[in-house]
Every structure is written in structure tokens, then in C-alpha cells.
Amino acid sequence: MPTVIIAGAGLVGALNACFFAQRGWNVQVYEYRKDIRTMAHVQGRSINLALSQRGKSALEAVGLREYIVNQGVPMYARLVHNKDGKTYSRQPYGRPGEHIVSINRRHLNEVMITQAEKCPNVKFFFEHKVKNVDVDKGSITVQSLAKVSRIPRPGQSPPRTEDTTEQTIQGDLIIACDGAYSAVRRSLMTFPRFNYSQEYIEHGYVELNILPKSDEFALEENVFHLWPRGHFTLIALANKDKTFTVTIFAPFAEFEKHMSNTTDVLNFFRENFPDAYELLGRDHIADTFSRVKPQPLISLKCAPHHFGDNILLMGDAAHAMVPFYGQGMNCGFEDCLVYSDILNQYPMDIPRSLKEYSRVRVKDAHTINDLAMYNYEELRDLVNHTSYKLRKKFDMWLNRIMPETWIPLYSMVTFSRIPYSKVVENRRWQDKIVSRFNKIICTSTVVGVIAVASFAAYRQKIPPFNKF
Known part of the structure; x- marks a missing residue:
């Protein structure tokens, strides 16, 4: 052989x-x-x-x-944590x-x-x-x-x-x-x-851990936890031993400016990820950043x-x-x-x-x-944008109606074996359809507004109805 x-x-x-x-x-x-x-x-x-x-x-x-x-x-959705540390939104991955x-x-x-x-x-x-x-x-x-x-x-x-x-x-x-x-x-x-x-991107990462709480998961386990904050983000994935692997991704400049010493890094986490800060613990955060340097990607x-x-x-x-x-x-x-x-x-x-x-x-x-x-870009920022959420709902709605014809981008990449290059071709086709649909909606809206305005102007010229 x-x-x-x-x-x-x-x-x-x-x-x-x-x-x-x-x-x-x-x-x-x-x-x-x-x-x-x-x-x-x-x-x-x-x-x-x-x-x-x-x-x-x-x-x-x-x-x-x-x-x-x-x-x-198993993880069935993203759980997006808001900056207040108390509210969040759930975004299912697929069907x-x-x-x-x-x-x-x-x-x-x-x-x-x-x-x-x-x-x-x-x-x-x-x-x-x-x-x-x-x-x-x-x-x-x-x-x-x-x-x-x-x-x-x-x-x-x-x-x-x-x-x-x-x-x-x-x-x-x-x-x-x-x-x-x-x-x-x-x-x-x-x-x-x-x-x-x-290419080394301008962002690095540091890993931390959330330990079990009363021998149970400290967070919901069957979701991908995400703390998007614009130009940096925190994620957490559950492990079988009921711990969570937590990773912060940020520009190296952000690490240097806001996470270079114990006081700064604790303030940074407390301000941007208050709920995660409580679960990670100040000692673990301080110890990790004193030993570990941000790793390149x-x-x-x-x-x-x-x-x-x-x-x-x-x-x-x-x-x-x-x-x-x-x-x-x-x-x-x-x-x-x-x-x-x-x-x-x-x-x-x-x-x-x-x-x-x-x-x-x-x-x-x-x-x-x-x-x-x-x-x-999607993970650290776009998931919070209304346009992103609307497009995701639109894609899922069409996928339910036409499951074999209209498959969302994430689903094509993650839940199929469609070649990656074909995935992008399909997405471009979808974007063209959405763009045309938006133009139709915009045109219809403009026509509707003009019609209503014209009718209102016309009504103003008609003399009031007088009873005999």
C-alpha cells in the first residue's frame, strides 16, 4: 500500500x-x-x-x-448582552x-x-x-x-x-x-x-474562564454569549464541565490604553461587561491580565x-x-x-x-x-443595528417559505456543505433581490406620498358642500 x-x-x-x-x-x-x-x-x-x-x-x-x-x-442561538448588564436579545442561528x-x-x-x-x-x-x-x-x-x-x-x-x-x-x-x-x-x-x-489584523485576544456556580452553569449554556461593543467584543462558550471559555477581542491599541494595568482592566470590564465582570471575578481578571499578553490573529x-x-x-x-x-x-x-x-x-x-x-x-x-x-464586523457591531436585525428576519421568513431556494448566509456557511465560493455567489444574488425589493418599496412609498399630497391639495380647491 x-x-x-x-x-x-x-x-x-x-x-x-x-x-x-x-x-x-x-x-x-x-x-x-x-x-x-x-x-x-x-x-x-x-x-x-x-x-x-x-x-x-x-x-x-x-x-x-x-x-x-x-x-x-449544543448552541442554538446568539445571546447578545447589552451594556447595562441586565438586558439581552436572542438571535436564533437557523431553523x-x-x-x-x-x-x-x-x-x-x-x-x-x-x-x-x-x-x-x-x-x-x-x-x-x-x-x-x-x-x-x-x-x-x-x-x-x-x-x-x-x-x-x-x-x-x-x-x-x-x-x-x-x-x-x-x-x-x-x-x-x-x-x-x-x-x-x-x-x-x-x-x-x-x-x-x-495579514496580522490589528486585533488580538485574551482568554479567561467563568467557573460553575453552585455546581451548575453560571450562564445559559445552550447559546453563544456575545457582548458586542463596536470596535471590541467579548464572547463566551460553554464547556462540558460547566465552565465557560471567555475571550475578549480588541485592537492592540485598546489593550494598551485601557487594559495595561490592574486598575484600568478592572474598570474596563466593569464598565463594558458588568454582568460578565461579576461572573469572572476581579481576582481572575486581574491575575489573567498580569500573566497573559494579547495574542495575535x-x-x-x-x-x-x-x-x-x-x-x-x-x-x-x-x-x-x-x-x-x-x-x-x-x-x-x-x-x-x-x-x-x-x-x-x-x-x-x-x-x-x-x-x-x-x-x-x-x-x-x-x-x-x-x-x-x-x-x-458583524459580531462586534452589526448585530446591534436595526438594519441587520431586519435583514436577518427577512432572510428567515423567506427561508421558511422557500427552504431550498432562499438560505441565509450564515446557514449556508454553517449548516450546509455548499462550497464557500458558491455561498458568496448565492448571497450576491439575494442582495440583488433585496435591493430591487427595497427600490420597489421606496418607489411605492414615494408614489403613495405624492398621491396623498395631490389628493389633499385637490380637496382644498373643492368648495364646501352646502345643504339646500
Whole structure:
């Protein structure tokens, strides 16, 4: 059977291992970190994940959907908290029953690694750093990070570190799932006709936690809690252990100006998120901001996603995005499913399958990157605008009447597998219809006003009716 080399044992790498294990391929996964299942604390981003239809479909293909969904907390709506800390509004995500699932990143990763390892043809190599890739040879260079004893055995010379820790590995297929700062992608930067762009947005984030209250959820658990405040926002997602992961997103300038010391950050939270402030607690807020610096957010695009005859980029290595549409993981999981379907079409032709993957996936990846950037504006501000609320109600009303014809933007992204690029095309068509409808309404209103005014003027010219 063919051998697939996977760089990275994160979410997308581990899921890919499950897909190829099902095919019976020999699978080798090289991961920079230690085995997270043995670690007390895993460094890195832990923003809770929102599992939606695209991710569920990929998990279903490897038999993990039901288990994973049951490990999460369903969310049926946004709960928008007003600044007074007492009132809020509810905005359902879709039709009754449609929901996303708040899931713990680490647990999901651990489950998929364990699932893949059940197959004897899968091998994970932790503490192995992928350094680069050779397109011509179709190989990667990997360095073992495990400590090597330099004490010579009797009658032997001390081992040469470079000989014992670094090796070149070849496979029939190499898939880079090694994240936004991918070593594989970095080594391809000089490859002819490889287009690449990245952007650090002017906003960062800090994570906090709300603990259970009397051993129960301190907030309503089956909603996405949102505190939109114009140019910054706070969100909270429930966890299975009855805690909430809370994240504040704000411009770095805002962090520096209003959250750089304990007094300022406490005043900032008390003023802007009074209800969340009470649940978080002043000590937790103060301690978190004294230890943690705001983390950056990157948006990354590249094209193509394949190189040579056997190298492919997936997940954040190909399309890292800001987290505001909850599609980073879902898009990465769908990458695995899309390529699996393409391999079914070309089972004996890896080069052709890679070209086809780039052809169908690059445009969609670029599209969801742009949508994720747009959705931040929605989360931090637009959800409070009357025009936004009216459009959402209008979309839901038409969706009830024509469920197959008129699907709201959020529903297309979150509750379907309509290609992202097609989602945007459909939305443009909807916007044209709405624009024409608005023109008709405006024209009718103007005509009505003119008619009423004309009739009133006419009545003023008619002499009063006199009785005989």
C-alpha cells in the first residue's frame, strides 16, 4: 500500500491520519510537540471550537461524529448582552433544531489521535520537528527532538548528533498540516508561481474562564454569549464541565490604553461587561491580565495548495483564518473530506488528485478567509443595528417559505456543505433581490406620498358642500 507522510498531529493532521488509515495506507505522522495525551498543560491557542455541518460530515466519514457531538455543548442561538448588564436579545442561528456545538480543542485532538492509532498501519512520531521539504525528491527532513546521550559505549566513539537526530523521509504522498507557521510551506516560498499572502489584523485576544456556580452553569449554556461593543467584543462558550471559555477581542491599541494595568482592566470590564465582570471575578481578571499578553490573529492565503507530484498543504498551513466565523477547524476538516472524495475518483493517480484538489479548493479557502474577516464586523457591531436585525428576519421568513431556494448566509456557511465560493455567489444574488425589493418599496412609498399630497391639495380647491 502507498505511504503517506503527514506533518503535524494537530486537528487536521490527526483527522487525515484517520482517513488514510481507513484506506489501508501506511501512515506516518510527525509532530513537533510531545504527545498531548501525556501532558498536563498544552500550550497554544485554546479558543473553543464551534463544530458545524462541514466538520460533522468529515467526522462522520471516519465514524467519530456521534461520539464527538455528544462530548460538546449544543448552541442554538446568539445571546447578545447589552451594556447595562441586565438586558439581552436572542438571535436564533437557523431553523428550529439547527445548532452548532461548542467543543474542547484538546479533547477532540486526543480522540482523533487515539482513533487513528487503533490501526496497525498508523504510526505517530512525537517530538519530531519537520524542517523542510524537497519537491524534486518528494521527501521531508525531520529532526528528532528527543535528547540523545553523548556518552560513548565501551569501544565506541561519541555519537554524532546530526546523524542520530535528523533524517530524510520519503513517501508516496506528503501532506503538510503543520499550522499557520508551517515549516513545509516556508520551504516552498521560492517555488515558481507560488502565491502567498498573510495579514496580522490589528486585533488580538485574551482568554479567561467563568467557573460553575453552585455546581451548575453560571450562564445559559445552550447559546453563544456575545457582548458586542463596536470596535471590541467579548464572547463566551460553554464547556462540558460547566465552565465557560471567555475571550475578549480588541485592537492592540485598546489593550494598551485601557487594559495595561490592574486598575484600568478592572474598570474596563466593569464598565463594558458588568454582568460578565461579576461572573469572572476581579481576582481572575486581574491575575489573567498580569500573566497573559494579547495574542495575535493571522489571516493567510496561498495558491496553489499542491506542489510537484506528491506534496499537499491542508488546514492552517494552506488557509489560516481569523476565528470569527467558527470555520477554521470546520474548513480544515472539510479539506480532508474533499481530498478523500477526490482520491476516490483518482485512486491510482496521486499527481492528478493533487491538481484537482487545488483547482476546487483554493477558491473556497480564499472565500472563507474573507468571510471570516467580515464576520468580525458583524459580531462586534452589526448585530446591534436595526438594519441587520431586519435583514436577518427577512432572510428567515423567506427561508421558511422557500427552504431550498432562499438560505441565509450564515446557514449556508454553517449548516450546509455548499462550497464557500458558491455561498458568496448565492448571497450576491439575494442582495440583488433585496435591493430591487427595497427600490420597489421606496418607489411605492414615494408614489403613495405624492398621491396623498395631490389628493389633499385637490380637496382644498373643492368648495364646501352646502345643504339646500
